[in-house]
Amino acid sequence: MTCKTExxxxxxxxxxxxxxxxxxxxxxxxxxxxxxxLARCKSNDRIVVNLLxxxxxxxxxxxxQEIFDMAGQGRIDAFFLGGGQIDGQxxxxxxxxxxxxxxxxxxxxxxxxxxxxxxxPNVILFREEHSPxxxxxxxxxxxxxxxxxxxxxxxxxxxxxxxxxxxxxxDPIAGRFTLVSVxxxxxxxxxxxxxxxxxxxxxDVPQSKEPDAETLAxxxxxxxxxIRGLYPVFADKVFA
Amino acid sequence: MQQTKFLSVDELVTMVPDDCNLxxxxxxxxxxxxxxxxxxxxxxxxxxxxxxxxxxYPSDLLIGADCVASVETSxxxxxxxxxxxxxxxxxxxxxxxxxDATCPAVYAALQAGEKGLPFIPLRGVLGxxxxxxxxxxxxxxxxxxxxxxxxxxxxxxxxxxxxxxxxAEKADRFGNVWVGREKEMATVAHAAHCTLVTVEEIVDxxxxxxxxxxxxxxxxxxxxxxxxxxxxxxxxxxxDLYGRDGAHLQLYAAAARDDDAFEDYLQQFVMxxxxxxxxxxxx
Numbered sequence: 419m420t421c422k423t424e425x426x427x428x429x430x431x432x433x434x435x436x437x438x439x440x441x442x443x444x445x446x447x448x449x450x451x452x453x454x455x456l457a458r459c460k461s462n463d464r465i466v467v468n469l470l471x472x473x474x475x476x477x478x479x480x481x482x483q484e485i486f487d488m489a490g491q492g493r494i495d496a497f498f499l500g501g502g503q504i505d506g507q508x509x510x511x512x513x514x515x516x517x518x519x520x521x522x523x524x525x526x527x528x529x530x531x532x533x534x535x536x537x538x539p540n541v542i543l544f545r546e547e548h549s550p551x552x553x554x555x556x557x558x559x560x561x562x563x564x565x566x567x568x569x570x571x572x573x574x575x576x577x578x579x580x581x582x583x584x585x586x587x588x589d590p591i592a593g594r595f596t597l598v599s600v601x602x603x604x605x606x607x608x609x610x611x612x613x614x615x616x617x618x619x620x621x622d623v624p625q626s627k628e629p630d631a632e633t634l635a636x637x638x639x640x641x642x643x644x645i646r647g648l649y650p651v652f653a654d655k656v657f658a
Numbered sequence: 659m660q661q662t663k664f665l666s667v668d669e670l671v672t673m674v675p676d677d678c679n680l681x682x683x684x685x686x687x688x689x690x691x692x693x694x695x696x697x698x699x700x701x702x703x704x705x706x707x708x709x710x711x712x713x714x715y716p717s718d719l720l721i722g723a724d725c726v727a728s729v730e731t732s733x734x735x736x737x738x739x740x741x742x743x744x745x746x747x748x749x750x751x752x753x754x755x756x757x758d759a760t761c762p763a764v765y766a767a768l769q770a771g772e773k774g775l776p777f778i779p780l781r782g783v784l785g786x787x788x789x790x791x792x793x794x795x796x797x798x799x800x801x802x803x804x805x806x807x808x809x810x811x812x813x814x815x816x817x818x819x820x821x822x823x824x825x826a827e828k829a830d831r832f833g834n835v836w837v838g839r840e841k842e843m844a845t846v847a848h849a850a851h852c853t854l855v856t857v858e859e860i861v862d863x864x865x866x867x868x869x870x871x872x873x874x875x876x877x878x879x880x881x882x883x884x885x886x887x888x889x890x891x892x893x894x895x896x897x898d899l900y901g902r903d904g905a906h907l908q909l910y911a912a913a914a915r916d917d918d919a920f921e922d923y924l925q926q927f928v929m930x931x932x933x934x935x936x937x938x939x940x941x
Contacts, residue, residue, distance in 0.1 A: 473897065473898040482687070483841075514749075519758075530732070531760065532760035533780070536784075559787045560788075562788075
């Protein structure tokens with residue numbers, strides 16, 4: 419591969435954001451943050467990007483509640499969620515493993531997922547670690563469900579899942595993931611071995627496309643500068 | 659109208675009763691770290707902690723120092739320094755009661771509190787295990803839905819904390835507090851029965867004297883007492899005034915994983931020296 423894994427992931431996420439007007443990115447999310455900035459660069463600044471926790475690349479002025487009020491009105495087009503566990507129905511678990519509440523492992527908590535997953539049209543699931551302990555048949559705790567019954571108000575949900583090894587799309591009718599591409603250095607068999615849930619795939623699974631020279635120049639130039647303020651350690655490591 | 663009191667940090671925290679509902683705001687917005695250290699020194703017990711909407715260093719410290727009986731939170735973590743070890747351990751052992759929430763539910767319930775409403779509806783959340791484990795939340799059918807349409811909506815009881823503990827950049831000598839764009843400080847103060855504030859500095863300028871400053875100000879109508887605490891959010895950040903002390907948070911994250919090391923941490927950084935000496939000790 420001619421670029422770093424982080425750069426590949428940034429370039430794979432960005433096309434999913436191309437049609438957005440407004441992208442929000444949660445805290446501790448350098449790769450999604452960089453992908454949102456790349457989409458913004460490629461849109462000639464038509465797209466608005468808000469990085470939570472950043473004081474410069476952030477237009478909110480009404481406190482932490484404003485993002486949720488905007489999402490409730492449909493003013494946010496894309497957001498990113500992850501999970502300690504993610505299952506084949508796109509349920510996500512940010513709370514812990516084992517029996518709730520005294521879970522064997524306790525993670526931080528559900529944050530805004532139990533709301534934003536329902537209300538933001540394009541939720542991109544992102545988790546760099548691609549292993550059977552993350553991608554499980556059934557999550558131990560549903561912080562936010564991938565699907566809701568038809569009577570529940572739901573305009574948002576998962577569009578795709580991007581990991582350190584592969585990219586999947588999500589079909590909300592079938593309630594299943596489909597393998598879209600495998601990153602350089604991995605095989606379809608690697609993906610099957612590292613994924614604890616069943617998924618669909620075409621007969622021929624392509625390799626994930628590496629960023630072209632123009633995209634890499636944007637990532638290493640303006641994008642790197644725009645996220646350096648919020649993620650100095652990440653920027654130094656990837657863009658040194 | 660009440661007169662805002664000006665106190666030392668140790669005096670301020672005597673106004674936080676044992677067993678009360680205490681609200682504190684997320685790290686890097688308004689984390690009252692020095693006030694929390696003073697609370698631990700005073701030996702507060704049985705707190706019902708509400709994190710607005712998430713918790714970090716001060717929450718983990720309070721939980722680890724056995725000051726907390728229950729916590730309502732959307733998440734407690736040390737962000738890039740990893741999980742909050744004392745929180746995780748206390749939840750796993752059952753030492754504290756956990757009420758898992760989601761960020762907009764905390765905000766909405768406080769907004770109901772500031773309006774004096776008994777409850778507030780919120781979209782989303784239905785069908786999650788977050789909702790299933792909250793028997794204090796209810797679901798009703800939207801009474802305004804079109805005829806015949808079923809539209810279940812979550813209802814949250816209003817939250818009115820007994821005490822809100824806030825750290826801000828500055829206050830004036832009249833008790834008005836500068837919140838700037840961190841308007842959730844105002845939301846929490848409006849909802850709480852008592853608001854206690856630590857600030858980096860107390861200025862002579864009247865923040866209510868011009869519209870420009872008044873627009874970013876929590877007026878003294880809501881402020882019960884103020885104490886000056888320079889670097890009061892340390893080791894977490896405060897808005898764009900100062901960032902996180904990464905070296906110290908790393909040190910904390912490591913210490914908090916081990917019972918004895920956490921006890922040593924409390925002795926070295928909480929029970930004794932004032933904050934300036936502590937910053938030097940890890941510099």
